[in-house]
Amino acid sequence: MTENRHEALGLSDDQALDIYRTMLLARRIDERLWLLNRSGKIPFVISCQGQEAAQVGAAFALDRDKDYVLPYYRDLGVVLAFGMTPLELMLSNFAKAEDPNSGGRQMPGHFGQKKNRIVTGSSPVTTQVPHAVGIALAGKMEKKDFVSLVTFGEGSSNQGDFHEGANFAGVQKLPVIFMVENNQYAISMPASKQLACEKVSDRAIGYGMPGITVDGNDPLAVYQAVKEAADRARRGEGPSLVETISYRLTPHSSDDDDRSYRSKEEVETAKQKDSIKSFSTYLRELGVLTEEIEDKLDQEIRKIIDDATDYAEKAAYADPDTLFKHVYAE
Amino acid sequence: MTENRHEALGLSDDQALDIYRTMLLARRIDERLWLLNRSGKIPFVISCQGQEAAQVGAAFALDRDKDYVLPYYRDLGVVLAFGMTPLELMLSNFAKAEDPNSGGRQMPGHFGQKKNRIVTGSSPVTTQVPHAVGIALAGKMEKKDFVSLVTFGEGSSNQGDFHEGANFAGVQKLPVIFMVENNQYAISMPASKQLACEKVSDRAIGYGMPGITVDGNDPLAVYQAVKEAADRARRGEGPSLVETISYRLTPHSSDDDDRSYRSKEEVETAKQKDSIKSFSTYLRELGVLTEEIEDKLDQEIRKIIDDATDYAEKAAYADPDTLFKHVYAE
């Protein structure tokens, strides 16, 4: 019999189902984006596919009314969980004026929404790491008890900003969670050409913080690791490094052709471990999810996405005159 | 009875004495520089005092006819061992035209001398780390069997360039030795405010290389660690991280007043472990060093330094017209 793991973690059936729903929503939005791209309606997609479990598991382990997240471009699952709506995401993908992330100024995947404490991000990787540390520092100075979660790829963990930010947080014992979403590729480069360490979490000791590597296809394992890290952080015990292992199921982006550097078989094998399937199976085995619920979910999600797409497609682009706005405070 | 440790390492009595002589020479030059500074003859000093054992022990563990060193500003002991003469060092300190490091263009401590494979360095800390990796890469490409040794302070190990360089070397398994001269301060900041890790060598695992921490006041311990690292490197097994623990016996530089951030007692306590004394004692106990040899050494060194100082003081500054030279190849 399947063990009820979510209960052991203090998660109700509803919460577990909510995790699943958010993962599925992220996946379906992402799939729709590819369709829109391939039919010429949006110029660019960068995917979360394969990392939904890690993203949603992590986000649910936080206090979504209080904590800060500094997501990277794949973190559709994180921002959905933190309150960005599918419509807002579609507006961003269509680069429309109403996009709350940037008003259509940034590429999709460059998240930011102050009201949900989703901190604005850029393209150069890993710059968000010290920002997360600065936000945690500010929280500590103001005696708040929020934590900040910052995510990035395993390739990006080789940037100087990771090292400098992690060390700063370690010295100051700040409430930050560094989460490496190790999807085993940085564009064309397999992790073995990026990293000489066995695990990215091996780097934690160098910053005086605990490091842990968990299965990124298991939202509950990620939930648990991030929950523990958040608890530590709130207790004033400092930062943690969490590494989630999964696989990038799509090419790097819609501009990439991954057949030049990895085999179809490899991708197919990885798909066997798809968290959407495995978590669905888990929930079904426990009776939390049923055929009926799944159907309803599918319909509901399809409608949400259809509506969002329709609206976003028809929405207006920013007026050319707005180009000159918001360089400085007005 | 004192155990003969140098013999066990394959070092003859003469070699052991040579290590001592080089350490002593470095110390005496450094002391002279302070006198010259305090009497207004040279504008700036930055010291090796307290790190001579680590520097000379490391240099002697290399092949000084073949290997490359990328020293940092305190590495008087390294460059002496690699063939820079006391006269050349004095010329640099007086900023005279004949200074082989820079023709008087750079501050003292900015070493560089191509014929001795001492790679030119700058002031921004840690930039030399990736250079050492690049030199090792070039050697590997050309199927040479030299290694490169790069040194830097523990404070500097927090710069991104350390992380990026070390990881690059780890992935490519390059023959580089990263040596952190941990003197427990970065200007006014004690190591505890710089580092959250217990040892800087804890960072090695994050780059897939061995890391070791040794007593930086013991030239033989450092010799052994660096020798092993060099052997590994030459066998194609990749880089190593060596941390040497000692204490900065002087203020950060002649511009610093260390009484504002550490106690006299702390400095006095550290002086008890001065490697010049302890290695002298060791060699005397073994009969390798005698009163007579020590006296001769003292005289010899004093004369060398006197002569170098005289010459350097009288030597010419670079002609103002040379300011415009060597911006590009001519």
Place this chain on the structure above:
Amino acid sequence: MPVMNYIQAVTQALKEEMTRDEKVFVLGEDVGVRGGVFRATDGLYEQFGEARVLDTPLAESAIAGVGIGAAMYGMRPVAEMQFVDFILPAVNQIISEAAKIRYRSNNDWSCPITIRAPYGGGVHGALYHSQSLESIFANQPGLKIVMPSTPYDVKGLLKAAIRDDDPVLFFEHKRAYRLIKGEVPTEDYTLPIGKADIKREGSDITVITYGLCVHFALQAAEKLEAEGISTHVLDLRTVYPLDEEAIIEAASKTGKVLLITEDNKEGSIIGQVSAIIAENCLFDLDAPIKRLAGPEVPSMPYAPTLEKEFMLNPDKVERAIRELAEF
């Protein structure tokens, strides 16, 4: 002569130089197996092997810094920054190190590295895949910055950069990669770094520019010819240090000067060009020195309306030339 596009000229130059000199090697993110995200290094991995076409970890300061180390040793590294926007983590290595190695060592050491990077907009790249960042480096003696406009210049200048004994930044307009085609000799040739090139002779208006804007200027000139406005087009090619002589000559020739850059105006290369003219041939001028540039906003947005508003194009150039002609 075969016709090829701009990026093919990059690849050919690399291939020829790697064949000619064993010390030449390529390093960067995804440059090996993948052949580069724009495919500038296409085929090099297959031909020269992974030791000389090095896929590096994602760390630009190391890419520059490791390259600098290898160059100091005596190699001829060609480092690729995937987008010029991502050169910024390597600024310290480039300005503190590469630019100053010869000078600070009093000529004992040198640093013959080439750093290539695609720059420029008009490709839906948004803020961080569209920038022109040359002016960040254009105040650093010791560096040279080459920004070619045609496949012919690309091949000749990239080969010259690789053979240069000092560090060269080589910025390629990514919109030009597949848009701009031209004749490129199959044989070996180099072009002089530091020399501007007259891309069109004319007598009424002098346009001085570089990169993709050279083509905008040529297209506008073509159209204006019909109206009887004769435009002289000087392509800077090397934007640092500037070719003062050629600038002075071109400005004096017509007395009416339009300077163009895709970068935003203040602090851009063309400000320097203007200062040279204002200092050296003020009394030859018949009109104020005009500048046409991107707007003063941080970078080019993603939305097509905004990108279009930002980018220069032949029409905007044509208008500016006509205005100046009518002055």
Place this chain on the structure above:
Amino acid sequence: MPVMNYIQAVTQALKEEMTRDEKVFVLGEDVGVRGGVFRATDGLYEQFGEARVLDTPLAESAIAGVGIGAAMYGMRPVAEMQFVDFILPAVNQIISEAAKIRYRSNNDWSCPITIRAPYGGGVHGALYHSQSLESIFANQPGLKIVMPSTPYDVKGLLKAAIRDDDPVLFFEHKRAYRLIKGEVPTEDYTLPIGKADIKREGSDITVITYGLCVHFALQAAEKLEAEGISTHVLDLRTVYPLDEEAIIEAASKTGKVLLITEDNKEGSIIGQVSAIIAENCLFDLDAPIKRLAGPEVPSMPYAPTLEKEFMLNPDKVERAIRELAEF
């Protein structure tokens, strides 16, 4: 009004702002217990405690980046770079992040950080403790760069920088720290960022400059007064974005313009100033726009002969003004 030196004005501005607003805090290397290597933060640690006067690890990208994060949250960090030369590892954080946060988020987020750094030569600092690096940042909309010349301006502008809702780079001339003294009101005041200031009225020659060179110009002007040459001195104070109006007015006033910077010439701030003049008031000019600057070498050497040759001084300025007067 009390007389104090330039660095005391820095300290006083910091102290007053930290007292006024709890969100203001200081971070950097050795700024705490040590009070800064130049002692700019002297006494702050004692007064405000280590939480608000933060000694950071030796890592400039983190100092900037952590500051930026805190600023996005709503704090008012004042980050110190120990020397402007060491700001280079932080260029990516400053240009990719601080400068673009408001714009890229369409005004949702902002980044009110101040980054202070001592710059400039004449202190035996050699290549890496003497540079003027402002022009690296002077092409980045979203940033402001302030470089004051007097203690009065230091206090008023540093307070304005800290209260500014956008990132401000605040560069202090390290030779001025103890050399330049002046009256500074004890009360609270700010000066407008973006506004140049006439430091001396004159009618024959206009000198436009900033930082320590303002004093060289004033000294030279004083001497030349006796010879009947009347010099107008405009202090830019904010070098990015430039105060175009004030520049145009000052240049038009005399028709003979000398631009001065301690930086090397090509690519420096004064090139932009020249371009503004050449574009806007060409026909008011009676002489070419002259530039006086450091030589085109990577940085200032250590040897006194070489440092002297590099540095500007009142004599060199005087000669240049006289030459222009005689034109």
